[in-house]
Amino acid sequence: MEPDQRIRTKITPLIILAFAVHILLLLSVLDIYFTSPLEHGMIHHRANISNPPARRLVLLLADGLRASALFNKDMPTATPFLYSIKENEGAWGIAHTQVPTESRPGHIAIFAGFYEDPSAIFKGWRDNPVDFDTVINQSTKSVCFGSPDIVNMFNKYNYSHITSYYYDPLMEDFSGKWKSVVLDQWVMEHSKKYIQSGRLSGSQDGVIVFLHLLGIDTAGHSFKPVSMEYKLNIEELDKEINLFVKFFTNYFHDNDTAFIFTSDHGMTDWGSHGAGSKDETEVPFIAWGSGIPKTAERHDLNLTDIAPLISALLGINFPTNSLGITPLHFLNAPIKDTAQIVYANALQLYELFMAKEKKIKKNPIVVFKPFYKLPKEKLIGWKSYMEDLFQMENYQEVIKFTENVINNLVEGIKYYNSYFQIYLSLLSTLAFIGWLLYLISWLPIFSNVYSSIGTGDWNYHNIKEKPLSVVFLFLNVIGFVISRAMGFIYYYTLYVLFPMASWYLVYLRSNYMRLLYNWLMQFKVRTLLSFAITYGIGTEMLVSCFLFNKTKSRCGI
Numbered sequence: 001m002e003p004d005q006r007i008r009t010k011i012t013p014l015i016i017l018a019f020a021v022h023i024l025l026l027l028s029v030l031d032i033y034f035t036s037p038l039e040h041g042m043i044h045h046r047a048n049i050s051n052p053p054a055r056r057l058v059l060l061l062a063d064g065l066r067a068s069a070l071f072n073k074d075m076p077t078a079t080p081f082l083y084s085i086k087e088n089e090g091a092w093g094i095a096h097t098q099v100p101t102e103s104r105p106g107h108i109a110i111f112a113g114f115y116e117d118p119s120a121i122f123k124g125w126r127d128n129p130v131d132f133d134t135v136i137n138q139s140t141k142s143v144c145f146g147s148p149d150i151v152n153m154f155n156k157y158n159y160s161h162i163t164s165y166y167y168d169p170l171m172e173d174f175s176g177k178w179k180s181v182v183l184d185q186w187v188m189e190h191s192k193k194y195i196q197s198g199r200l201s202g203s204q205d206g207v208i209v210f211l212h213l214l215g216i217d218t219a220g221h222s223f224k225p226v227s228m229e230y231k232l233n234i235e236e237l238d239k240e241i242n243l244f245v246k247f248f249t250n251y252f253h254d255n256d257t258a259f260i261f262t263s264d265h266g267m268t269d270w271g272s273h274g275a276g277s278k279d280e281t282e283v284p285f286i287a288w289g290s291g292i293p294k295t296a297e298r299h300d301l302n303l304t305d306i307a308p309l310i311s312a313l314l315g316i317n318f319p320t321n322s323l324g325i326t327p328l329h330f331l332n333a334p335i336k337d338t339a340q341i342v343y344a345n346a347l348q349l350y351e352l353f354m355a356k357e358k359k360i361k362k363n364p365i366v367v368f369k370p371f372y373k374l375p376k377e378k379l380i381g382w383k384s385y386m387e388d389l390f391q392m393e394n395y396q397e398v399i400k401f402t403e404n405v406i407n408n409l410v411e412g413i414k415y416y417n418s419y420f421q422i423y424l425s426l427l428s429t430l431a432f433i434g435w436l437l438y439l440i441s442w443l444p445i446f447s448n449v450y451s452s453i454g455t456g457d458w459n460y461h462n463i464k465e466k467p468l469s470v471v472f473l474f475l476n477v478i479g480f481v482i483s484r485a486m487g488f489i490y491y492y493t494l495y496v497l498f499p500m501a502s503w504y505l506v507y508l509r510s511n512y513m514r515l516l517y518n519w520l521m522q523f524k525v526r527t528l529l530s531f532a533i534t535y536g537i538g539t540e541m542l543v544s545c546f547l548f549n550k551t552k553s554r555c556g557i
Contacts (some may be wrong), residue, residue, distance in 0.1 A: 014442060018439070021435055021498075021502075024494055024495075024498060025428065025431070025432060025435075028424060028427075028428040028431075028495055029428070031424060031495075032421050032424045032425055032428065033421075037114075037321075037417045038114075038131075038132050038321050039320070039321060039352060039355040039356060039359075040131070040320075041355065042320040042348075042351040042352060042355055043351055044138070044317040044318070044320060044348075045317065045318055045344045045345075045347040045348045045351070046311065046315060046316055046317045046318065046344055047311075047312060047315055047337065047340045047341040047343075047344040048340045048344070049315055049333075049336075049337045049340050049341070051337075052205065052206075052291075052312075052313065052314055052315030053258070053290060053291025053312070053313050053315075053331065053332065053333045053337070054256060054257065054258035054289065054290040054291040054313040054314060055204075055205050055206075055207065055254070055256035055257070055290070055314075056204075056205075056206075056207035056208070056209065056252070056256065056257050056258070056314075057207070057208050057209070057257070057258045057259075057260065057310055057313055057314055058209045058211070058245075058248060058257060058258070058259050058260070059110075059208065059209070059210045059211065059260050059262075059310075060211050060213065060241055060244075060259065060260065060261045060262075061107075061110070061146075061210070061211065061212050061213060061261075061262060061263060061264060062213045062215075062216050062234075062237060062261070062262075062263050062284075063103060063147075063150075063212065063213060063214045063216060063217040063263060063264055063265075064214075064216050064217025064218075064220045064221075064263065064264075064265065064266070064267050064273065065216045065217075065234070065263040065266070065283060065284060066225065066263070066266030066267050066279045066280070066282060066283060067094045067095075067266065067282040067283055067284045068266075068279065068282070069225055069230070069231075069234060069266075070082070070234065070284045071094070071284055078231065078234065078235050078238070079234060079235060079237075079238035080238065081238050081239070081241060081242035081245075082238050082241065082261065082286060085261075085286055085288050086286050086296070087296050088294070088296075089288045089294060090259075090286055090287050090288025090289070090292050090293075090294060091286075091287050091288070091292055091293055091294070091295050091299060091329060091330045092284075092285060092286045092287070092298060092299075093285050093298050093299040093300045093301055093329075093330075094282050094283070094284065094285065094298070094300045095262055095263075095282075095283050095284070095285040095300070095301055095302065095303045095305075095306065096281055096282060096300065096301070096302050096303065097109060097115075097264075097265060097281050097282075097283065097302070097303040098115055098276065098281060099274070099275060099276040099281075100116070100274050100275075101265035101266065101273045101274055101275065101276070101280040101281060102116075102265065102273065102274055103149070103150060103217075103264055103265065104116060104149075104150075104153065105264075106263075106264025106265045106303065107150060107153065107154075107264050108134075109264075109302075109303040109304045109306075109307075110262070110264065110303055110304075110306045110307060111134040111135050111136055111154060111306075111307055111310075111319075112132055112133070112134040112135075112307060112319050112321065112322060113304045113305075113306075113307030113308060113318070113319045113321070113322025113323055113324035114132075114304060114319075114321050114322055114323050114324075115304065115323075131156075132319070132320075132321050133317075133319050133320055133321070134154055134307070134319055135208065135307050135310045135311055135314075135316060135319060136154040136155070136162060136208060136210070137154065137155075137159055137162065138311070138316045138317040138318075138319065139161070139162075139206050139207065139208045139314065139316055140161060140204060140205060140206035140207060140316070141161050141162075141200075141204060141206070141207045141208070142154075142161065142162045142163070142207070142208040142209075142210065143162075143163050143164075143165075143191075143194060143200065143207075143208070143209050143210070144162070144163070144164045144165070144210040144212070145164075145165045145166070145187045145190055145191045145194075145210070145211050145212065146166060146167075146187050146210070146211060146212025146213065146214060147166060147167070147169075147172065147183075147212055147214050148166040148167070148169055149169075150212045150214075151164040151165070151166050151210070151212055152164055152166065165190055165191075165194070167183065167186050167187075171183060171186070172214065172218060173218070179233075180214075180215040180216070180218035180219040180222065180229070180233055181215045181219075181232075181233050181236045181237065181240075182215070183213070183214045183215045183218060184213045184214070184215040184233075184236070184237055184240055185240060187211050187212065187213060188211070188240050188243070188244050191209065191211055191244070192244070192247055195247075195248070195251055196251075202252050202254065205314070205315065206314045206315065206316045207314075208310070208314070211244075213237060215233050215236075215237060216230065216233050216234060216237065216263075217267070219232075219233040220267045220271050221267075221271050221272075222271075223271075224269060224270060224271040225267050225268075225269060225271065225279075226269055241261070245259065255289075255290055256290050257289050257290055258287065258288075258289040258290045258291050258292055258313045258314075259287065259288050259289045259292075260285075260286070260287045260306065260309075260310075261284070261285070261286045261287075262283055262284060262285045262286070262303075262306065263283035263284060264283070264303075265280055265281075265283065266278075266279045266280045266281065266282055266283055267279060267280065268280060283303070285301065285306075287309075287330050290313075291313045291331065291332055291333060292313075292330060292331075292332055293329075293330070293331070293332040295329075299327065299329035299330065301327040301329075301330070302324065302325075304322065304323055304324040305324040305325055305326070305327045306324070307319055307322050307324045308322060308324040308325065308326040308345050309324075309326055309327055309330055309331065311326075311345075312326050312331055312333075312341040312345075313331070318344060318345060318348040319348075320348065320351065320352065321352060322348065322349075322352075323349075323352075323410055323413060323414075325345065325403075325406055325407070325410065326341055326342060326345045328342070328399075335395045335396065335399075336393075336395050338395070338399060339390070339395035339398040339399050339402075342398070342399050342402045342403060342406070343386055343390075343398060343402055345402075345406060346402045346405050346406050346409065347383075349406055349409040349410060349413065350379075350383075350405075350409060352409075352413055353374070353409045353412050353413050353416070354379075356413060356416035356417065357370070357371075357412075357416060359416075360416060360419050360420075371408075371411070371412035371415050371416070373408045373411065373412065374408050374409070374412050382401075382405055385401070386398060386401070386402065389401070424495055427495045427496060427498070427499055428495060430499040430502075430503070431495070431498040431499040431501075431502050434499060434502030434503040434505070434506050435502045437506045437513065438502060438505045438506050438509065440513075440516065441506075441509040441512040441513055441516065472500060472501075472504050475500050
């Protein structure tokens with residue numbers, strides 16, 4: 001049988017093998033970047049203070065509002081109430097988020113203190129397969145009003161202290177036929193009725209009132225953020241917030257309410273969000289009321305820092321998986337209470353750090369490399385040192401030292417989150433390179449080169465298969481044992497075995513790779529170089545189409 005004919009008879013098995021390999025490579029990407037970082041079983045921590053800075057907190061969340069749409073030269077006339085608060089009554093800044101800039105991940109960052117669990121991508125960012133806690137379920141009472149897609153996500157198990165009210169999903173009209181501000185008006189109207197009914201006690205501590213305001217996001221999708229409709233919705237919302245805040249403060253005339261106005265994500269000029277542009281990742285943040293300082297100076301924060309700020313203001317538990325750091329620029333409390341708040345934040349992060357470290361240390365094969373900024377001796381002594389400082393009432397030193405510990409703990413948690421990524425990434429990269437080389441040896445374009453190979457060469461008689469097969473089998477057994485000892489699930493062992501298999505196949509076809517090399521050497525260096533440059537530019541353009549939204553339209557995506 002001629003070599004060309006033999007190639008054709010092997011195409012079907014090759015296609016089946018290629019399909020299986022690409023499924024495995026896809027799974028490796030998901031396992032490297034989309035596994036859940038959440039931990040369970042940690043102890044809850046809250047600040048040891050008798051009188052929290054605020055009794056209740058109202059969170060006004062304008063979905064889809066980018067920072068530049070509010071903080072601009074038109075703010076004094078377009079949104080006079082929020083401008084007055086920003087300049088005279090509270091503290092403000094820009095809250096920074098990260099991809100994916102979608103509604104659910106943004107709300108998770110605000111209420112749980114971490115950017116959405118990547119495994120939620122398998123649920124279309126609408127649910128999370130792994131349980132976690134938030135400031136909503138750690139509160140003594142929470143009342144939520146708004147879109148059913150948002151307010152229902154925080155009461156998965158129907159806790160009695162959480163109540164949700166939402167409008168008909170059909171009201172969310174993105175066609176532009178109806179004014180989007182009616183969604184915000186519905187929220188304001190029903191929240192006022194609820195409060196007037198007397199179901200929200202003025203003497204209860206740790207209360208959260210959450211108003212999800214979808215009008216701006218709807219207007220942005222329907223008409224784009226540069227449209228008059230989008231701007232008018234912002235102006236109307238400012239009026240609605242003004243009326244609601246006056247109503248709320250008059251009803252609870254105890255000055256024990258903290259207010260936060262922010263957004264979950266921004267929006268591009270063409271009405272989309274999800275990527276990482278500045279318009280999508282920067283949102284406004286304004287806080288005022290009980291426990292909030294009055295300062296006109298801008299202070300930025302991360303969206304994940306809002307959760308510990310809410311915990312600090314209300315004196316409730318910090319969410320156990322939170323990576324947020326309490327932003328002290330937005331906290332007005334006695335220095336003793338501030339020290340207790342910062343210390344509680346550090347204890348929560350310490351619990352999370354130790355849970356992740358323990359999980360990695362239990363693998364007997366892994367050469368454990370602790371986070372270099374937090375060696376064992378430093379971890380043992382810092383809590384006792386804090387207790388000594390509290391006894392000496394040296395609260396300023398407590399805050400200063402604990403802030404440094406917190407920054408190191410957050411960095412250490414991220415270090416442990418990616419601890420196994422380097423192993424899996426290296427294995428996948430080696431496997432992929434080997435597989436590409438193997439495929440190159442089968443490219444039909446080189447069939448004229450292969451035609452010169454005799455039958456003996458086709459059967460690899462000149463390659464010593466048997467000794468190498470023994471070595472290959474031995475390495476696979478060792479790889480299987482190591483991967484199981486590291487605690488990998490069974491199909492993870494395929495990631496360990498696949499690189500050896502792919503390079504073994506490359507070795508078996510080394511004759512053809514040498515012929516390919518000789519064939520390429522027939523071309524001039526200039527020709528090969530121009531081909532490589534063209535291929536590189538094309539690849540970079542393709543990648544940029546996925547990274548930058550502005551390029552997508554040029555790429556036809």
